[in-house]
Amino acid sequence: MISIATARRLRDAGLAWLPQDGDRFVLPDRGMDDEVFTISEMVVEVRAAPAGHLIAFNGTTEWALDAIEQAEAIWLPRESQLREALGESLLSLVRADDGWRCTVRVGRQLVEVAAPGASEAYADALLQVLAGR
Secondary structure, three states: OOOHHHHHHHHHOOOOOOOOOOOEEEOOOOOOOOOOEEOEOOOEEEEEEOOEEEEEEOOOOOOOOOEEEHHHOEEEOOHHHHHHHHHHHEEEEEEEOOEEEEEEEEOOEEEEEEEOOHHHHHHHHHHHHHHOO
């Protein structure tokens, strides 16, 4: 899983999120920064509202939170979602002695990023791609 800081940078760089079952997210600045939530029709679901999407908490009795605006959550995309977001920009991901290296095409340039984990390498590469658009 990528770090919350990296997820925040992806959001701020313009990575769009259409919440779906199985997506993980955090609620920063509410004293629950270490809690990772997962969208599921059983517990947490997405509802359309006039102002946008709401993330609704069904049957939650541990704390009083019925729904939040999507903009309040920080999405933690999975490795497969990061790979999909990279699309045709992604050229390779290879294991290195010190972690992973991901190579992407940004415009006419090839950019290589290194990270300890594959997900972080994809995320850092995606940040490069988003910055180059």
